[in-house]
Amino acid sequence: MKATIYDVAREAGVSIAAVSQVINGKGKISEERRQEIIRVMEMLHYQPSRIASALTGKKTYTIGLLVPDISNPFFAEIARAVEEQGHQLGYSLIICSTENKDERVERYISLLQQKSVDGIIIGTGIDNKKMLKPFLDNETPIAMIAREMPGLDVKTVIVDDYVGGRMAAEHLLALGHRRLAVLTENPKLSSSKERIRGFREGVELSGGELPDSRIKACGDELVKEGKRLAAQLLQCEDPPTAIFCCNDLLAIGTLQAAKQLGMKVPSDLSVIGFDNTILASVTDPPLTTVAQPTERMGRTAVDRLIGQLDKAYDGELRTVMQPNLVVRSSTAAPL
């Protein structure tokens, strides 16, 4: 027989009002007591009618995560951290992936809202902030992760992409590289822009330069496109001795291009990635890469989002984390 709110209250030894407060996320109730009531609900398989709750504007204890490409391990690792932290705080997670198709962004944000999530974490670059307007108007709390939307007043958790780009440049310059090139994903993304700006400034501060012709922007299929464009760069008249790839998937494409052209990494070509996903540690050779604190970013985005839901946190709008350079075997002094 289906458990009722009465069964939960009796089993937990609390009032029906207390159970109701837990269900609706309202009223004052200690965290310990809340957890105990949730435990009893789970034990009894008690399910409040959340669709009905949604219509009356109550909490559903669900958060949404929108990512551009779930098959990019960076976002899969973000999703894992978000799920784990959400779980710790009593929230379930539903994930939507736009598969790098811009036209699906709006549809999926809208879908998440229709599914009555309490808040949405967005890891997808959004070109046009008008797209978010309906959701902001509707007061669905939003947090951005790994991407920034300048001019929009939403909680944002990012790595310092500029500093990451600088780190990559300084590492390659210190090894003695002067002929440098960059592969980036969509250059409109805030993260891409900042990584390139940091890299370029690092180069310029050392007296070098990075002409625009040495920066190639890839389409959506990052490994394949990275391979194609790296091959172009490596076959031009004055080929680079080192390539900074704005994420690990592009770096893998670059390793594949070098291999196909019979070039050895790192002796013929240095390659540096960004993200430090699981891929970076398994490639041949293992990738030097700028690491993002992926797990910490995922957890923090959840905290910031839920802080808004609970109106408990009124502090920083942007949380900027420090990247760090992980040196493996894909970079060395040029021959």
Place this chain on the structure above:
Amino acid sequence: MKATIYDVAREAGVSIAAVSQVINGKGKISEERRQEIIRVMEMLHYQPSRIASALTGKKTYTIGLLVPDISNPFFAEIARAVEEQGHQLGYSLIICSTENKDERVERYISLLQQKSVDGIIIGTGIDNKKMLKPFLDNETPIAMIAREMPGLDVKTVIVDDYVGGRMAAEHLLALGHRRLAVLTENPKLSSSKERIRGFREGVELSGGELPDSRIKACGDELVKEGKRLAAQLLQCEDPPTAIFCCNDLLAIGTLQAAKQLGMKVPSDLSVIGFDNTILASVTDPPLTTVAQPTERMGRTAVDRLIGQLDKAYDGELRTVMQPNLVVRSSTAAPL
């Protein structure tokens, strides 16, 4: 101003009834006309109240996907294929990941149902079929992918795991290996059982044997656990010359263990994986692995599920696809 059903009908040049039929997935309407009406709805940003639809039992054009671990590239690649095929057919996808925690399976299936998805694709091993009963009773269509639930009457799309295991054994035996071992994830999963059964029968048919002590089952953190258990196997008295890993993540752990012990792959140790994820092509050395037709499996699962929704398909219950062996550089004759 928000678009109404009247605006959609006027713009599409159809009756309000036709638009309503598209929204509710009822009535006879040609596919071409349906697509045109959907296009107009998207253009006008028209949103029917899907929560209200859910309460009245109408279609929401959303499907759910439940996976055990979205940071395993195999499931991320499945998710990508499911999203793409769903999109082609007019469905949005919401993904839930249980992060390998059994106790989250029931919660997430229940959540997907509360979110009024039209159907659920499940890639998570489910120990106890009682867990699915409420959803079957509720007639929410379900399809299983990459995992099987014997004795349950649901559409299932799998690879022939037994044949995959046989292929791995035959490849290693043909190279001359006789001292073999196996690393598996949860041995209760149908996929694990079948891969091991196929591998063992391959070995036994050649006159060899595979004692239980040579089969190690890993916990949830597959790379880390694979590394730990491979190291155990490689340091025992009569170490294997080849290890069959029941997925690519375990194979990566095995490569790491060999490296740490100063062993060369494939001269000192052959390693064979399963899945043929992006990881297999980038490791050092690149992995020989049993490939699953991941994309085709994802697309087919969507077709099977939507076939149930439309009551249009009444055919095969189990779709079993053929694996194929991809030989790269992690396997060779023993020294």
